[in-house]
Amino acid sequence: MSAYLDHAATTPVLPQAAQAVADELGRFGNPSSLHASGRAARRRVEESRELIAASLGARPSEVVLTAGGTEADNLAVKGLYWARRAGDRRRRRVLVSAVEHHAVLDPAAWLAEAQGAEMETLPVDPWGRVDAEAVEEAIRRDPASVAFVSVMWANNEVGTLQPIGDIAARTRRYGVPLHVDAAQAVGQVPVDVGSCGADAVTVSAHKFGGPTGVGALVASPDLDLVPVLHGGGQEREVRSGTLHVAAIAGFAVAVDVAVAEQPERRRRMTALRGDLVARVLAAVPQARLNGDPDPDGRLPGNAHLSFPGCEADALLMLLDAAGVECSTGSACSAGIPELSHVLLAMGLDEEMAASSLRFSLGYPSTAADVDALVGVLPDAVARARAAGRLSLRGA
Amino acid sequence: MRVLAALSGGVDSAVAAARMVDAGHDVVGVHLALAGMPTRSGSRGCCSREDARDAARVADVLGIPFYVWDVSQRFRAEVVDDFVAEYAAGRTPNPCLRCNETIKFAAVLDRALALGFGAVATGHYARLETSPEGTVTLLRAADGEKDQSYVLSVLPQHRLRHAAFPLGASVKSEVREEASHRGLAVAAKPDSHDICFVPDGDTSGFLARHLGPAPGPVVDGASGEVVGSHDGAYAFTVGQRKGLRIGRPAPDGRPRYVLDVSPLERTVTVGPRAALAVDGAHLGTPVWCGVDPGRAFAALGQYRAHGDAVPVDVRPGSDGAGWVAVFAAPQHGVAPGQTLALYDDDRVLGSARITATWRHEPASVRA
Numbered sequence: 001m002s003a004y005l006d007h008a009a010t011t012p013v014l015p016q017a018a019q020a021v022a023d024e025l026g027r028f029g030n031p032s033s034l035h036a037s038g039r040a041a042r043r044r045v046e047e048s049r050e051l052i053a054a055s056l057g058a059r060p061s062e063v064v065l066t067a068g069g070t071e072a073d074n075l076a077v078k079g080l081y082w083a084r085r086a087g088d089r090r091r092r093r094v095l096v097s098a099v100e101h102h103a104v105l106d107p108a109a110w111l112a113e114a115q116g117a118e119m120e121t122l123p124v125d126p127w128g129r130v131d132a133e134a135v136e137e138a139i140r141r142d143p144a145s146v147a148f149v150s151v152m153w154a155n156n157e158v159g160t161l162q163p164i165g166d167i168a169a170r171t172r173r174y175g176v177p178l179h180v181d182a183a184q185a186v187g188q189v190p191v192d193v194g195s196c197g198a199d200a201v202t203v204s205a206h207k208f209g210g211p212t213g214v215g216a217l218v219a220s221p222d223l224d225l226v227p228v229l230h231g232g233g234q235e236r237e238v239r240s241g242t243l244h245v246a247a248i249a250g251f252a253v254a255v256d257v258a259v260a261e262q263p264e265r266r267r268r269m270t271a272l273r274g275d276l277v278a279r280v281l282a283a284v285p286q287a288r289l290n291g292d293p294d295p296d297g298r299l300p301g302n303a304h305l306s307f308p309g310c311e312a313d314a315l316l317m318l319l320d321a322a323g324v325e326c327s328t329g330s331a332c333s334a335g336i337p338e339l340s341h342v343l344l345a346m347g348l349d350e351e352m353a354a355s356s357l358r359f360s361l362g363y364p365s366t367a368a369d370v371d372a373l374v375g376v377l378p379d380a381v382a383r384a385r386a387a388g389r390l391s392l393r394g395a
Numbered sequence: 396m397r398v399l400a401a402l403s404g405g406v407d408s409a410v411a412a413a414r415m416v417d418a419g420h421d422v423v424g425v426h427l428a429l430a431g432m433p434t435r436s437g438s439r440g441c442c443s444r445e446d447a448r449d450a451a452r453v454a455d456v457l458g459i460p461f462y463v464w465d466v467s468q469r470f471r472a473e474v475v476d477d478f479v480a481e482y483a484a485g486r487t488p489n490p491c492l493r494c495n496e497t498i499k500f501a502a503v504l505d506r507a508l509a510l511g512f513g514a515v516a517t518g519h520y521a522r523l524e525t526s527p528e529g530t531v532t533l534l535r536a537a538d539g540e541k542d543q544s545y546v547l548s549v550l551p552q553h554r555l556r557h558a559a560f561p562l563g564a565s566v567k568s569e570v571r572e573e574a575s576h577r578g579l580a581v582a583a584k585p586d587s588h589d590i591c592f593v594p595d596g597d598t599s600g601f602l603a604r605h606l607g608p609a610p611g612p613v614v615d616g617a618s619g620e621v622v623g624s625h626d627g628a629y630a631f632t633v634g635q636r637k638g639l640r641i642g643r644p645a646p647d648g649r650p651r652y653v654l655d656v657s658p659l660e661r662t663v664t665v666g667p668r669a670a671l672a673v674d675g676a677h678l679g680t681p682v683w684c685g686v687d688p689g690r691a692f693a694a695l696g697q698y699r700a701h702g703d704a705v706p707v708d709v710r711p712g713s714d715g716a717g718w719v720a721v722f723a724a725p726q727h728g729v730a731p732g733q734t735l736a737l738y739d740d741d742r743v744l745g746s747a748r749i750t751a752t753w754r755h756e757p758a759s760v761r762a
Contacts (some may be wrong), residue, residue: 314506384510
């Protein structure tokens with residue numbers, strides 16, 4: 001029995017989206033060309049853009065297509081900072097939540113290292129939630145010096161939803177732009193860009209059934225953004241580069257399906273996740289659940305647990321050998337699970353943080369996946385506990 | 396059997412893992428992150444070095460699972476800190492040996508066994524033979540040039556029973572050829588010779604960075620005369636000839652060698668090669684690959700990774716703890732801190748660290 005429980009890393013491409021990509025790869029044309037082939041390609045891109053916008057409650061003119069979530073985050077963070085500083089040199093402060101994805105944290109840290117920014121991380125409560133009041137306080141200390149605020153819609157590690165509406169109301173009050181990384185949220189919870197109050201929202205197609213390598217930054221054309229990629233001037237001169245028509249077509253089909261099915265997906269995943277958590281806690285009584293326990297305060301598909309006395313990478317390996325695929329948090333190219341900045345920000349100690357796994361459900365998940373996990377987890381935990389701690393992290 | 400194949404990212408460990416797969420074992424590749432990954436932004440110890448990527452690529456080609464185990468903190472504590480401390484005390488350590496003793500065939504092997512593996516396989520050139528009763532014997536590799544039994548001589552029987560060295564019967568050129576046939580991209584990767592945590596090969600510079608400047612005199616052993624100066628006695632090794640920076644030639648015109656290193660007194664003592672001669676050594680508590688012989692015996696002793704094995708008599712010391720070694724012929728270049736590996740022909744009997752050496756056998760150690 002095997003189970004894929006890492007849908008937060010990536011989830012299978014929807015058959016309809018795969019078909020759209022394949023169909024599009026059979027056609028050709030550069031959407032920037034003026035001739036008939038180009039016009040045909042442009043029409044398909046624009047139809048995709050309209051579908052994406054409609055699914056997200058945005059206007060088509062707001063959709064800046066990118067090569068994925070990381071690029072959209074970089075465009076928001078760097079583009080907003082550069083534009084805001086160009087407008088007023090005093091705007092140096094970059095306010096980001098302590099639990100942002102590295103695609104936000106690292107460019108922000110780079111701005112601080114190399115571009116004269118001052119990075120301030122906004123603290124979170126033990127569930128990983130940012131306090132909107134604390135955001136306002138940080139702004140209020142010196143509103144004129146804030147470049148922008150960035151707080152994610154839903155945390156990728158522990159699944160906690162952030163009070164975006166409340167935060168947006170406050171950033172608005174001070175005229176400070178708000179970026180929201182919604183990569184994990186779309187398809188799991190309702191995401192309405194138009195009414196959420198954010199100025200720029202990151203979307204990533206492969207998180208909800210589209211292909212990898214495509215996403216968008218949804219931002220009003222009035223929002224001043226300095227490009228990260230300069231070149232042919234595509235995407236209203238904010239993001240140059242010939243558009244990947246096939247990937248965009250797959251993105252559009254997937255977001256359309258994911259948003260239409262979102263209420264049903266949420267209902268099913270919430271039940272499945274409740275079952276997973278209850279059965280894991282019953283099978284491994286020492287385990288501890290992380291993140292907001294309230295189903296309304298979290299992503300429906302995320303279950304994040306600590307297994308005291310175990311090293312997460314040992315557990316992951318044992319589960320992998322038993323056919324159960326999960327994650328220690330965010331994937332890392334070198335393969336070393338690092339201590340999660342999210343868990344540390346939530347107040348977990350290093351040993352607890354090093355013993356944590358994320359199980360994430362997706363639209364194809366079934367009860368059999370939970371059965372597979374619960375069937376092999378107790379033995380894996382016993383073995384990992386016996387193996388002790390190799391890394392000495394937190395020792 | 397479930398086998399953990401340690402994949403360094405080099406050609407030897409790649410072929411070793413491939414052979415374990417061919418032998419029908421259930422193999423999992425593990426890259427040991429020893430020296431700590433370079434960090435990008437602050438505390439993030441992520442992002443691959445080339446070796447980790449090469450190791451992952453090998454595992455993918457072999458179709459085996461692959462993980463990186465972070466042993467950097469343990470490696471620093473057990474191997475790097477020990478290396479620095481030994482030099483600081485005027486001794487000559489072998490970090491590869493220490494790594495096998497404390498990391499690869501200790502922390503990693505123990506964890507592997509606890510996680511359900513039966514053995515750890517590496518690309519070391521050494522052979523293992525198992526008797527019908529299950530006793531495992533460690534032997535020199537078929538390729539005498541590559542033989543690495545010396546750095547494995549610290550493994551006791553209960554470790555050797557869970558070790559696998561699939562390359563022991565091969566010569567290096569065959570291994571490279573095999574890697575190429577198997578489509579492993581690391582086939583042409585150059586051999587690593589240096590200490591892995593001193594990648595530029597500048598051990599003196601590495602020690603200087605860790606221990607700071609400690610200048611002092613270079614003294615002639617016979618006359619007591621100061622013949623030069625140094626920036627740190629810890630950077631010198633008994634038997635060393637190069638890099639002494641002695642202005643004046645010796646009276647006899649012959650090269651001078653390091654005879655003694657005293658970092659506390661900041662003194663390096665030099666003299667002619669003849670003054671290096673050592674007749675015997677005090678040894679720490681030995682590690683026996685098989686059973687403790689418990690009494691005196693004659694063996695071949697090797698005190699450098701690529702040195703010759705020379706006839707030696709060993710016997711338990713009178714104090715009951717350490718042992719004593721008496722060389723059949725005087726040796727030049729034996730230094731405290733080195734490990735003396737004991738062989739019976741090609742068979743490794745065990746090893747012990749040299750704690751002190753002597754020129755003429757003192758009465759205290761006479762049997």
